[in-house]
Amino acid sequence: MMISTLCRKISQNVERPTPSSTSRNLVLFIALFFPLIAFAQLSDIPENQIDITVKKIKASQFLHQATFGPTLEDIDNLAARMATIGDNNALHEWIDNQFSLPFTANESYEQLTRDMIADDGFAVDSAPPTTDGLNYQIQNYKHHAWWNRTLRGTDQLRQRTAWALVQILVISELGMGLNARFDGQWLGIPRYTDLLMQHAFGNYRDILYDVTLSPAMGLYLSHLRNQKGDTSRGIFPDENYAREILQLFSIGVYALQQNGEPLLDTEGRRIETYSNETIRNFARVFTGLSYAPSNGRDDFLRNPRNMFAPMKMYENYHDRGEKTLLNGVALPAGQDGLADINAAIDNIYAHPNVPPFIARLLIQRFTSSNPSPAYINAVADQFSDDGQGNRGNMQAVIRTILMHPEARDTLQITQTRNTNGNYRLDITGNNPTGGKLREPLLTLTALYRAFNVQASHPDGRFRAFSRSYLTNQGINQSPSVFNYYLPDFQPVGVLQDNNLVAPEFQIYTPVMMSLFSNFLRTPVQGRTFGMGENGTLDLTAEENMAVNATALIDRLNLLLSYGTLSSAVVDEIKTTMASTNSAKSRVELMLLTLLTAPDFAIME
Template sequence: MTVTQPVRTGARRRRRYVVNPYRATKVPTPYALHLMNRLGCGWSTATWAQMQAAGGPTAWFERQLEPAGVPEHPRVGWIDGWFPELWETPAVKFTRSKVGYGYADRLSSWTMLRRIHSNRQVLETMVDFWSNHLHVGAVGGTAWVNRVGYDQTVRQHALGRFEDLLVACTLHPAMLTYLDNFRSVRGAPNENHGRELLELHTVGRASGYTEQMVLDSAVVLSGWRIDFRGTWEQRYNPRQHTTGPVQVLGFGHANAAEDGRQLTIDYLRYLANHPATARTIATKLVIRFVGDYPSAALVDRLAGVYLAGGTDIRAMLRHLVASPEFQASAGQKYRTPVDDLVATARALQVRATKPTSGRAFAHQITHQHRGLPLFQWPRPDGAPERNADWASAARMLSSFRMHWDLASGGHPARDVHYRKPQRWLPAKQVRLDRYVDHLSRTLLGRRSTKTQLKAVCQATGYKPDEVVDKRHPLARGDFVRVAAVLLDSPAHMTR
């Protein structure tokens, strides 16, 4: 017996979603977009205009490597004045607070606001990179009283030479406090700082250093103190310096004098120029700016550039962005929650204004991404850089909520300017499919896709040929539904 299936009549035809480009809204080249997303602070139409004015992505990047020559956005200067408590002396901070959470939140907000508004984006990105590599927590203990000054030190050297950065950061009172070097006493140096200097900041475990070398490293650093509970400034006390011969990975010294300051500087510069340190820095740069699994060939080349250039950071960055590996890596790195918030605010053209209360945008954004605030990673190794650490369902849902809040202009709502939904319309009237393409070009810097169009139609209930004008819900309260679809997509959440 043969069973025949009934023929369905009048069945609904499957809707085809076809991209209808809005060509009047131009987009950058893939390389230009990649450079903005990876070395800058994210795509924005303003950044693209600056890139075009500079003569293209390569010329823009070269200008960015000399930030003093890039006119800063005036809002950045205003932001400095919004947080006067950050610029108090360490002694005043400690007298007023005794704990650092409030100052840490303000530093986080100040930093994120600079990334949102600054024209010197590569500098801001590299300050973040080195702050993570040479991590000093902004809460807990007492290092927080000097944490703002530490940020200024990182900022000063972020595009210079790593050996200068290493010396300045290692001997900064914030680092001396954070890694307990100020507790060292003659004959019994605290090993914490000496160990992390080798393991995390320079040569790494693969270099083969021994426990005796860790102790010798601590010996070299002994004597560096701070004026604890006084001015909190850096001090050197020869009477607390442990003397005696030291040997660390080819660095040897009799260490006979009580004053070991020059010995320390020589030791730090030796470590900075060590081939193992070159590989440590090259590997971390590749993980941050190229991909989670570094190409051995690219690491080798970058390490060679580092050593040949006397630890020149700019030389490494030039080589990195010109490499085929970098140019082929677009979209392979997830944005961290902080990076996502910064990029979202830039894309949506959010402008912070002077805070008038603790509920202001300028104060709320440190927690707006719903992730761990900046500078509050609890260990000295710095926050993770690989994708798996930022791909949890909870993190994604938090980011989706943040996208909705900013695109709707609903939260934070105080002391901030959000662009009105009607202003995103490219014309008085536009079909939905063309509107989606225009918004993709404006918010993401790239053409839309069939998948995005289909998702917008499903999220809004409208068909691709729906005509949108300034009175239409999609140009008013429901604008957020279109924007959220685009911002929640991999095109925005990866870089």
């Protein structure tokens, strides 16, 4: 379905606009991989505003990559610093300021969850009553906390980094009883997210170690209560975590060069990084871990669930035999369990695959689905050595991702004088394979943050009931350890033909597109938070500008799409807005068209 048809359906309030998956995806493919043919524009810029407008475009693009969505104030402030101290200096300054914001326990997801439960008069193991047709499951409060931190928190880069890490080192409330209500132990899920928040600007080795001892991960990937082998009793060490820490959390399946390209043997074949025997040996390393003692119980097999402390090593259940790990490194027999685990983490962490493997995954989550070998190499080099001899410095890695030319120099901006004396800025992409499809969840956060959504609850906090089917990205609801989508997913057609990937397209299904585009009418037309609560979007300024379509489009184009709306989409928006004289309706039609346009969906 072409954009014009979609706009007309929205304007007619069709109950369920259902885009054709083939034509819709084709439009998105073209916008992503052939950006040079699509001219975007800001239409009516006074001459004395050109320089600062260009800086606002660049600031908006950067903030969409580094945060859950900017406000106009955020864009204006960063652009002003760019004008004062230079573009790169201002962006580095912004990153430094974000790195300096501490993570404190009283601002954690877990604590906020507990506070909101208490404020509403519930207990962590209670079953709130059904009200207004909504099932108030107590476990939903962890989703409430996530939305509050995401929409209100100033530590946006830490949150975006943690969101990236959550999608690499996956746990899910959908598996292994993590979300069971009893005794409030489901709070181990936000505590796991807090662990990644805490380490987001730290060292990747620390992340691997603490994730290994996390009871949430232990329960999800079943190395909790993993026992040493005893063939006489039919006991064999569980291999689940051993496999995933190698395959998904660190090195991947095949050997890589520093630039992410495959390392080939003399016959041109890819080289496997580990064997089934390697996994069996690592599985033996991760034996002997169980819940930390609680409620007076200290027993490997009978400890009650304890999601609030790292797992404890029980030596009697740990395999103390010799183990051969990656690259033939042998762990000596007789070592204590935690010594084995520390040595195994060191063995994994030192593998040459870790820098390029993790670099590519993180780049995909921030800026580009198909980073070039040079981009991966630059980030992997920083992972290997931050310039001061430190390996795995997350701050150095994140800074390089955000400041690399493939993230920063992707827009070409030219100016043309209009007949009224003002200028049109034409914006084109200059990397045909760069950019990424915006995650559905990032569409919602960008919308809510841009228009300062306010909660209706007396304490000012959102009670947002997760509806994962609307985005296929329910918080902590990955369908598997492989995340919501695979990093190498290739939709059939243009992408596959060009050997390019687009991970987010795996969840951007025809059904989801229909549900999601239809759902967007809730916050836009109803001015509500749209997740089971009557929050409010502030569109007052936009309604006051509605009589001037060009000015309104330029404002929202800059705010939500950093000027990349094509002239064709702008023309469609103007045509659609002209169908009504209502300021409210004009703003709604403009926003709905923008949010469903490929120019917004694709982050250059």
